Amino acid sequence: MKRILTDKQKELIESFGVVQEGMGLSPASARVDALLIVADSTELTFDEIRETLKLSKSATSNAINNLIMLKRIGYKTKLGDRKRYFHTRLGQWKNVFIDGIEGLTAYNEVVKEILINRTDSTKQFNQQLKDFTEFIEYYQKESTKLIKNWKKN
Amino acid sequence: MKRILTDKQKELIESFGVVQEGMGLSPASARVDALLIVADSTELTFDEIRETLKLSKSATSNAINNLIMLKRIGYKTKLGDRKRYFHTRLGQWKNVFIDGIEGLTAYNEVVKEILINRTDSTKQFNQQLKDFTEFIEYYQKESTKLIKNWKKN
DNA sequence: TTTTCGGTTCTGTAATTAGAGAACCAAAGT
C-alpha cells in the first residue's frame, strides 16, 4: 500500500472538509470530495480512497454515491479493468453553480404562493415580498448570464 | 388566545418550512421564520409565536435567537411594554444575499491554498482549479453589482 | 418584599444521522 498523502495534504483535506461540511456535506463525503481535489493523482479507486481516508467500505460507498448524485465527482473505467477511477468534477463547476441557481426556483414558488394568500391590508410588506420574488428571478437570469459570459465561452 | 392562522396559512408555513429546512434551518427555526412571513400580523410576540406553532419556550427561544443571529428576523420594543415584537427581515434580503456571497471567500481561500500546494505535474487540472478560483472572485464582484443595480437603488 | 412577566438556561430524552463491520451479490478469473 502506497501512501498517497503528505502531511500538508492531510491538513488541506481537513480544512476543506470542514468548510464543505458547513455547506451541507457529511464528514465522509466532504473528505472524499476534498481528497480528489488535493491528491497528486487525479484518479483514485474505491480502495485507494478507503485506505487513504481510513473509512469503512460502507462509508466509502455511500459518500461516493452521494457525491455522484450531487454531480461533484464522476468516474471512468479502463478496458479490461473492473475498477472505477473517481475524479472531481470541479472542472465542471458551472453545472453545480447552475443547479444552485435553479434551486432557488422552488423557494421562490412558495414565496409567490404566500404572496397570493396574504391579507391585502399590509400593502408595503406585500410589496417588499413582491420585490423579493422579482429580484430572485432577475438574479437567476443575470447570474446565469454571468456564468455564460465568463471568459467569453 | 386568538387564533392567528387559517388552514391555508398553516399549510403554507409547512411548505415553506420544508424548503427552508432544506436550506439548513432546524424545523423550529424554519417554521418561526415562515410564520413571520405568512401571518397577517407582521409583528408577533414570543408567546404568540409559541402558542401558534405549539412549541415549548426553550424551542421558541432557541429558534428566535438562531434566526436573529442569521439576520433573518429582527424585533422592536414598544414604550412601556417589556415584550419584544418580532418581524421578518425578508425586506432586507439584500444583506442575507450579500452575506452568502461573502461566505464564498472562506471556501475560495482553501481552494487557493490547495492550488499552491498541488504537484505541478497536473498542469491542466491545476489550470481548471485556477479558473475556478478566478471565477469565484468574478462572480462575487459581479453578483454584488447585480444586487446594487437592482431597480437602480 | 413579594409576585408577575418575559424570557433564558439546564436537564433529560426522542429522533435523526453517520459510520463500522459483516453479510451479501454479480461479474470475471481460475
Place this chain on the structure above:
DNA sequence: ACTTTGGTTCTCTAATTACAGAACCGAAAA
C-alpha cells in the same frame, strides 16, 4: 464449479440534533 474482485446493502451502535419541561433569573409591578 469455486474463488476473487469490486463493490452494495443490512444491521447495529455511537454521536449529534431537536425539543419538552422545569428550574431559573432580572426587571418591573404590586
